[in-house]
Amino acid sequence: MGLTIYDIASKxxxxxxxxxxxxxxxDRVSPATRDMVLSVADELGYQPHASARSLAxxxxxxxxxxxxxxSNYFFAEVLRGLQDRMAETEFDLLVFSARSxxxxxxxxxRALHRGRSAGVLVFSAPIAGELEALVGxxxxxxxxxxxxxxxxxxISSDNRKGGTLAAEHxxxxxxxxxxxxxxxxESVPASDRLAGFEARLRLHGIPLDPSLVIxxxxxxxxxxxxxxxxxxxxxxxxxxNPPDAVFATSDAQAVGALEALKESGRMVGSDIHLVxxxxxxxxxxxxxxxxxxxxxxxxxxAFELLxxxxxxxxxxxxxxxxxxxxxxxxxxxxxxEGTVGEGIAL
Amino acid sequence: MGLTIYDIASKxxxxxxxxxxxxxxxDRVSPATRDMVLSVADELGYQPHASARSLAxxxxxxxxxxxxxxSNYFFAEVLRGLQDRMAETEFDLLVFSARSxxxxxxxxxRALHRGRSAGVLVFSAPIAGELEALVGxxxxxxxxxxxxxxxxxxISSDNRKGGTLAAEHxxxxxxxxxxxxxxxxESVPASDRLAGFEARLRLHGIPLDPSLVIxxxxxxxxxxxxxxxxxxxxxxxxxxNPPDAVFATSDAQAVGALEALKESGRMVGSDIHLVxxxxxxxxxxxxxxxxxxxxxxxxxxAFELLxxxxxxxxxxxxxxxxxxxxxxxxxxxxxxEGTVGEGIAL
DNA sequence: AGTGGATGTGTAAGCGCTTACATCAGTGTG
DNA sequence: CACACTGATGTAAGCGCTTACACATCCACT
Numbered sequence: 001m002g003l004t005i006y007d008i009a010s011k012x013x014x015x016x017x018x019x020x021x022x023x024x025x026x027d028r029v030s031p032a033t034r035d036m037v038l039s040v041a042d043e044l045g046y047q048p049h050a051s052a053r054s055l056a057x058x059x060x061x062x063x064x065x066x067x068x069x070x071s072n073y074f075f076a077e078v079l080r081g082l083q084d085r086m087a088e089t090e091f092d093l094l095v096f097s098a099r100s101x102x103x104x105x106x107x108x109x110r111a112l113h114r115g116r117s118a119g120v121l122v123f124s125a126p127i128a129g130e131l132e133a134l135v136g137x138x139x140x141x142x143x144x145x146x147x148x149x150x151x152x153x154x155i156s157s158d159n160r161k162g163g164t165l166a167a168e169h170x171x172x173x174x175x176x177x178x179x180x181x182x183x184x185x186e187s188v189p190a191s192d193r194l195a196g197f198e199a200r201l202r203l204h205g206i207p208l209d210p211s212l213v214i215x216x217x218x219x220x221x222x223x224x225x226x227x228x229x230x231x232x233x234x235x236x237x238x239x240x241n242p243p244d245a246v247f248a249t250s251d252a253q254a255v256g257a258l259e260a261l262k263e264s265g266r267m268v269g270s271d272i273h274l275v276x277x278x279x280x281x282x283x284x285x286x287x288x289x290x291x292x293x294x295x296x297x298x299x300x301x302a303f304e305l306l307x308x309x310x311x312x313x314x315x316x317x318x319x320x321x322x323x324x325x326x327x328x329x330x331x332x333x334x335x336x337e338g339t340v341g342e343g344i345a346l
Numbered sequence: 347m348g349l350t351i352y353d354i355a356s357k358x359x360x361x362x363x364x365x366x367x368x369x370x371x372x373d374r375v376s377p378a379t380r381d382m383v384l385s386v387a388d389e390l391g392y393q394p395h396a397s398a399r400s401l402a403x404x405x406x407x408x409x410x411x412x413x414x415x416x417s418n419y420f421f422a423e424v425l426r427g428l429q430d431r432m433a434e435t436e437f438d439l440l441v442f443s444a445r446s447x448x449x450x451x452x453x454x455x456r457a458l459h460r461g462r463s464a465g466v467l468v469f470s471a472p473i474a475g476e477l478e479a480l481v482g483x484x485x486x487x488x489x490x491x492x493x494x495x496x497x498x499x500x501i502s503s504d505n506r507k508g509g510t511l512a513a514e515h516x517x518x519x520x521x522x523x524x525x526x527x528x529x530x531x532e533s534v535p536a537s538d539r540l541a542g543f544e545a546r547l548r549l550h551g552i553p554l555d556p557s558l559v560i561x562x563x564x565x566x567x568x569x570x571x572x573x574x575x576x577x578x579x580x581x582x583x584x585x586x587n588p589p590d591a592v593f594a595t596s597d598a599q600a601v602g603a604l605e606a607l608k609e610s611g612r613m614v615g616s617d618i619h620l621v622x623x624x625x626x627x628x629x630x631x632x633x634x635x636x637x638x639x640x641x642x643x644x645x646x647x648a649f650e651l652l653x654x655x656x657x658x659x660x661x662x663x664x665x666x667x668x669x670x671x672x673x674x675x676x677x678x679x680x681x682x683e684g685t686v687g688e689g690i691a692l
Numbered sequence: 693a694g695t696g697g698a699t700g701t702g703t704a705a706g707c708g709c710t711t712a713c714a715t716c717a718g719t720g721t722g
Numbered sequence: 723c724a725c726a727c728t729g730a731t732g733t734a735a736g737c738g739c740t741t742a743c744a745c746a747t748c749c750a751c752t
Contacts, residue, residue, distance in 0.1 A: 014701075014702090015701065015702045015703080016702090016703095017701070017702060017703075017704095018700085018701060018702080021700095021701090028698095028699065028700060028701090029700070029701085030699085030700060030701090033700080033701085052707090054707095055707050055708065055709085056706080056707055057707085058707065115708090
């Protein structure tokens, strides 16, 4: 770089303080001086040095996002909503991605303690143990995205509600023996989805056989993947008394399950039913009934929440919850009386 | 924060210089002192302040990634490969995402001139005009990912080769009247894919009717999306003399095209053939023949290249090129003699 | 004319760190 | 036993910026 406030100041014939003021929104600089400084800066192509600035100000205009598994579609969509909102500001985004829940703590620690950012967005992590301790003594605001903790601002989709909707759909359609393809049990969203599902089934007096709840646990990821769904469905199908409808905690798992189902020769949507979660683009193409969440809005809202915290505007913990919607398609065709889904034939 | 090098120094009974030395890889500090400083720092939970550090050092350990459209699967995968490699270092990642090619220049300018990062990765952008000027006078190294410019380090997938492979597949299968679903023409990867495709057809003496090359142009995105593929295929089908095989410059477009095909009642894989690009997870499930690129490797290699540049190790421009592979599936079933794809029935 | 309050600008002291240079033991030489 | 060395450590001068405070005008007012 090599272009500092001193260069601008001397070229414009003012002091560095004045230049600094010009670059920090009108303090009290005369319009004439301001214009002159700006034109000199413009001509030379000056841009204030971000590190020096944040050191002097004792704050940065950077926010960090701590994310498990960056190639996940959900995060990508949420990040996009986030960046759209951020583009309107001076803020930049630091991304810390983790491959596992354990690694989340390491990444959060990095994000929190290096003075690099002014606020942190933590995605989809259960705030307990080490993470809770870190957030607790954090000196910068933290907003939970797709997670919940009573004492921390959060923005999430109502995962219990999603489970409830799935169970209700099953109950209305006359399902007798439901099964579940669960992601990693440590994953908060998955547990909540399961909890909502179980509770609603109970309400309808439909038993959920624990042996029909298959967890996809893997130390290195959170379990929302196709392989897990495939293997889980295989297991369900070979149970002594297989389920007549299955709720998968993600579309990725459901897509894998669909393949296992295809191999087994089952007719999905009549012999057996399947509901996924997320409404990925693929869900539409394979005719999968699923729960949709407003991912872009979640990202945008998350940034707003964080901004409020950073500026000290906020008071009291805020929990924003978006509700998922059930999108009915072919994979539960027979559950909806006469309704025909939009998916392709299975 | 409020925990500085002074706190550690006084608690450990040494000077700040010593503490600093300890935190900067062994300069020349006695092992005893080092251990003592480290244990004090550890106990207090000290982490050096990133801004102060980079101001004093006159460099940062942050790299920027300038990316068009963050929710695109390709970028997500490449970023993941990138972060895996970065996790082993002290580097952090700043993400600048742009919604259009125009916005790329704005974001690159931000990335380049705020002294926030030590190197920049520019994704999938044609380096010409404003972008070329920016990169040209950049004071930090730039590596092009999925792009090319003679004077700038780059790492990419051989898009021409992908087009060539598709054309070869068509030619071998006896295609007579090929069509193309093109993304935005400004997109370098798409143009290269088309160029390779055209050249190979020419080699085989197969004419490519320009009216059968449909561009999906939209000012706000680069055209790799389902809607564009859908609309483009509609147009191709209603041409006076429709194509018997179509090459789409992305799987997203191909998936949209598949839907248009389904609506028209065509049998994909026999009446008409379709080849996509990227090998997204969905390609497998809809039985789409496509070109696969090693996205994770691209990300990792990109970071290595940038590291070399930043450390001044590199000399001479380096262009690394990965080759795509054709994955044959149902959507071109009849083109491969007797070969049966792995996709689901269309 | 003298005073006080705006208003615009400059001076200088940091922000938390790195690093050239100085300092101060120890050690081995002649 | 004075000598130059060789570490190990300390001192202090920045890195480029922000900002409290001081200062200088200028303009009402009394």
